[in-house]
Amino acid sequence: MTVVPNMPKAWRIETKPHKFCPGCGHGLVLKALGEAIDELGVQERVVFGCDIGCSLLSWDFFNADTVQTHHGRTTPVMTGIKRARPDRICIAYMGDGGGYAIGAQHLVNAATRNEKITVILANNCNYAMTGGQMAPTTLPEMKTETTPYGRDVEETGYPTQGPEMVAAITGETAYSARGTVANLRQLKNYLKKALQNQIEERGFSFVEALSACPTNWSTNAKDTWHFLEETMPKYFKIGEVKVPVKEAKESNTSQGNHTKQ
Amino acid sequence: MSMPAVELEAKTQRKQAKPIEGVKKVFMTGNESVAWAALAAGAEIMYGYPITPQNEIMHYWTRLAPRYGKQFLQTEDEISAGFTTCGGVLAGKRAFTATAGPGNILMQESMSMAEMLRLPTVVIVQQRGGPSTATVIYSQQETTLTCFGGNGEGLRIVYSSSSHQDLFDYTIKAFNTAWKYRFPTFVLGDGYQAKMRESLHIYDPAAKGIKMEKTVPFVGQEGMPGVDRAPAHLRNTFNTEEELLEVITGYVAEYQKIAPEIIEYEVIETADAEIVLVAHGIVARAAWAAVRALRNKGVRAGFFRPITLRPFPAEQLRKAARTAKKLLVAESAQGQLLKLVQEALYGETVPIATYLMPGQGITAEELSDYVMELRSNKTNREGGSR
Amino acid sequence: MENPVKIALAGEGGQGVQSVAGIMVEAANDSGKEALYIPNFGVEQRGGVSVAFCQIGDEKIGSPKFKKADLVIALSDRAVRRTRQYADQNTVYLYDASIKGVEDGLPQEAKKVMAIPALEIAKKELHPRVFNVIIMGAAIEATKIVGMEQAKKAVEKRLGYKFVQNPKLRELNFKALEEGAELVRAQEA
């Protein structure tokens, strides 16, 4: 019973076991994030913001200053902190509903302004906390509480391609990628690169993580895994979509100097 | 687009089928009864965004609506749900939305536009705890927000339901009030009403002699604008203070004129009452049960329940208060109903005791105990508060 | 018992507390009584103690929640700790006999405290899945809110579609109801 699993140092042991359902992907995303924070040695500087959605259950997850904000509003709250305290590493953590629906304007504009924050988004193809309604990422034909006969793409369009959208509108010095909780090593690697981009004050960084929600998918362990590993990646391609142009900052400044002369 | 004849026929049949025939006794949740009421009222389209404790209105609607040729759109948030509802109404449809808490906040922008454009929008609110995201459970803390949430004068109609029967009756009525008077109309429920199960009668409005008000499009009428008919030029911006004042004064006068037709309330056993319990919504049930228990003990207690919170039954409350020795205002908020009561009673001298429990339910037992406590504590001149 | 009868049923998610509460109040409603049922709910989809608040009476019910229950049934140690607040000297308090180490959490002041071996009977004699139906049997016996026949009808109404495929399930569920009632009768005798 009292075996302490291998926990990232940045985790707050007192609040474990965590509050997510068994088999939930959120805990895995936060494991990869905890390890990334550990390996970069930035725990002391982290300000963690969580959205409303199941991500809110992480409000006391880390030994890091944390703000639980409103549904969709974590990106602007973290932006506000970062602008006022550039020495902090500001991480906004949210779901696909929070990031791509109600908070889409914030994601779009933060990316466009190339805000030096890191946004991490758990994509579980539904609104989990409210009991499984359609999300922007719900797959075609997928049944949810508000698409009881399956998602009709004629009526509601296709799943949002988040990292691709961010990559298209953000600056040259930004980072955008999609990982999955089915490959934690890779996800951690993406998260490290994203945080590194912020640490080096290059620009915006965004990582979407494909994540499991067995409760609302009503799946057993096998089917959960199948959906995560086989079905989701058909619509959501795993990989880096944008990596910052190296030394972009320096070359930009010298260029700037150049034109002034 | 051509449609095969059979399909077309099936579609028209679907449209004509009545969701409810006659009157039927059922046992269901409040959210379910709202969905049935909207169907029965002939609502044509729902726009919505998920939020607890309102979700099941959408869940039932998305299951039922297609069977009767009705539509649903899940929007990207409540700002959009409110404005798309305005759009549906502008197009002449009986359109509605449902929300709660932080979603209700986001809808204030669109409902402010609805006030200015006099759009007959219908919004069902299932209150939850606040401020902020707070609880997903229950409160009566959206009273002020729902009555006065916009940057204006609160030219809206707000029905506060206290049972599933109310939810059903007033959802139907909300469509009629909205379309008749052209003020945004709200049915104010709460998380308890949303989620609990109890019995009620659902019905086809026609079976009760209720005629649904006709709906008329604000835009997109037949004919060439400027030739066959005047174009619709709807605006919410005015150039001068005087212009705005004139518009608002007209709206306010109209609102005041129709208020007596709209106002609804319930008053029981106040004539000889030493104490009158004032409560709205689900708390009114506890208050009414407390009054009965008190009467059984020989305590002369009375009951007043505003059903419309906007417009407020001020005259009727004054009348009930004049003969009472004391009022007790009970609500699951820190004095939002109380403000309405105080405004209505301005100038009266009856002491007002309070029982305020923001975000928490109130039971009949605690109210009757509190009344007994107030009576034994005769030195309490202020009226007592909790 | 009081009118309306107030029942708080509490257990872990997955113990089926809410579904039997639903069947029970429906049975009462179908028999012409007034019934009101509300589940507790919060932001956590899983993991919390699940409580069902039921009231059954002859007239329209007042407030949906209550401070003190006539009958409390607790099905886990956490449920015992959570429901203690609903018991007073008028409460009959039932808990499952398999719950250990909660003696200090039981309401000493209650009218009656009974441990019933519902889980054991479900596992050994019937089927673990009908544990909650045994509990329903116990609840109706302890409160007499509806008769056995009415209870069976309500079970049939809710689960009938499953019985069509497998008629043995009907027998199993009805047996569970009766065993539950018997557990309470045995203690009351």
Ligand SMILES: Cc1ncc(C[n+]2csc(CCOP(=O)(O)OP(=O)(O)O)c2C)c(N)n1
């Ligand atoms: C303004 C507002 N609207 C709606 C809600 C209700 N709400 C809470 S969580 C949520 C959806 C969560 O979905 P997602 O962001 O995908 O996160 P998940 O739970 O799936 O991880 C919604 C709609 C809210 N809290 N605030």
Ligand code: SF4
């Ligand atoms: S509902 Fe889904 S996303 Fe939320 S905690 Fe449970 S499994 Fe995770």
Ligand SMILES: [Mg+2]
């Ligand atoms: Mg999600």
